[in-house]
Amino acid sequence: DNTGSTLTFKIGTPPAGDWGITKGSADLPNNYTITISPNVENGSNLMKTVTLSHELIHAYMFNSLEKANYLIFDSTGTPRFNSNLCNTSTNYQNIDLNTLNTADRILVLLCGMQQAGTLNNNDEWPHIIFNTATFDIVTYRQALENFILANHDWDNESPTFKNRAMNTFGNNWKRKVAQATSWIGLELTAGYQNYINSHQSNFPQWQYLTVFKNLEILDAK
Numbered sequence: 001d002n003t004g005s006t007l008t009f010k011i012g013t014p015p016a017g018d019w020g021i022t023k024g025s026a027d028l029p030n031n032y033t034i035t036i037s038p039n040v041e042n043g044s045n046l047m048k049t050v051t052l053s054h055e056l057i058h059a060y061m062f063n064s065l066e067k068a069n070y071l072i073f074d075s076t077g078t079p080r081f082n083s084n085l086c087n088t089s090t091n092y093q094n095i096d097l098n099t100l101n102t103a104d105r106i107l108v109l110l111c112g113m114q115q116a117g118t119l120n121n122n123d124e125w126p127h128i129i130f131n132t133a134t135f136d137i138v139t140y141r142q143a144l145e146n147f148i149l150a151n152h153d154w155d156n157e158s159p160t161f162k163n164r165a166m167n168t169f170g171n172n173w174k175r176k177v178a179q180a181t182s183w184i185g186l187e188l189t190a191g192y193q194n195y196i197n198s199h200q201s202n203f204p205q206w207q208y209l210t211v212f213k214n215l216e217i218l219d220a221k
Helices: 045-067 100-118 125-131 140-153 161-182 190-197 205-211 214-217
Strands: 005-011 020-023 031-036 072-075 078-082
Touching: 020 045, 031 045, 031 100, 031 125, 045 072, 045 078, 045 125, 045 161, 045 214, 078 100, 125 140, 140 161, 140 214, 161 205, 161 214, 190 205, 190 214
Parallel strands: 005 031
Antiparallel strands: 020 031, 072 078
């Protein structure tokens, strides 16, 4: 359309353990490719939903940041923060994000991560900001959880899947399963570990969540 951006989907081989990956282009601005594992095509509807939604969010994120000149892509299509935008004399750790507009919030966040050493050569930084409230009160991850909760065909799930979820979470099982699904792809972030650890006092829930990606979601319809 008239955005000047191009998005290509393809079936291919993401990094080991991943269901999908989004890359940019060092040579073609605003050009993105989402590569989905063949396993997803034969996977559950939940698997398809979270993979496609997660990668589309990345594409939107990268497009927004590239147009703002906040990132560039290396020769492999991996996004790298344009750290030249940061002021080396500024302490970004002490800036209140609530005092800034949306565009400045994300720049201060990324400069703060750069300053703290959590951004350099860290390919997980797009996942770290996935669950960081910078653009709005609702994070990308929370928005994905809400989307899955509202749009997944819960009634059509298998009795076995539903019964396990109900026995684990009770009447709130749909929200808790949507939440667990929204965390898929963020396993290497501190936020994910905090999420898992928050359920340690309830062993059945902790056990369910620790195997969710590799067992429960594959049993979904």
